[in-house]
Amino acid sequence: MQQQQNEKHIEELERYLRTFQPRPIRQLGVPQAGSRRVWRLAAAAIVIFAAGVLLWYAQRKEGRAREMVTIQHGRSSAGMPHARRSIPALTKLALDDSEAFDAFLTDESQSLLPSMQSEQSALRVLAKE
């Protein structure tokens, strides 16, 4: 009698539990929201990388432009300090505009070598002798 009652209780409980069903699962092969998050992260990483490349490219371009300005400046005012001109810039100037390069060299020599403009300058005295 007791056992029958127990069996009945068990059946009732099983029936009750079966009124609940497992939550439906997504379709086979469909990526889950978590995977989409990974894709978003990957996209963000690509954007950051692209931005980095652009920044590097822009800085490089700016550097070249500055170099060009230096060369142009070298043509117009050769009296600038020597340290501000790079060897590639001078090479380019020599190849592109030999007159400007000569002018630059003349100016440089005047600023670096002792002046012979003054009448009492040592070089002028020595030259006379």
Next chain:
Amino acid sequence: MGADTLKAAEIQSLYEKHGSALAAYVCCRGIDFASAEDVVQHVFLKLLEGNILTPQTPVAYLYRAVRNASLNLRRNLHREVEMNDETWLVGPHRERAEVLAVQAALRDLPEEQRETVFLRVWAGMTLQEIADTLDIPINTAASRYRYALDKLRERLQPATKL
């Protein structure tokens, strides 16, 4: 089912029939629903790759496979996943609170009893099939199931008038 690999259509059919119960089984072992879905998908995608020979009892094989995968996942997480307020059961005419109460009652069972109840009630296995799936003697499966139901009845009685 033949001796070679399962066909894609058969695998799809198994997924449609047992996928949800398998995911709920993983959840009942303490894994969140999204990860449980991933575990089930992974097992089925491996089957679709065709590297696994057709098991004698595909359903029992699937439950064993997702059980092992969930054990690995838990090991990799290095922690026991807390079963939270996420539902992995649904009741068409039941309120969320009642669903959560049933889940909580299941959660309070020892894991070996909990999975016995799940396999009997939601996977529709016989005690012999449960014993084969969990690799335990049938008497052990029967006693675990009986103890689990006694506890569940005690726990759910006030709410359900069982």
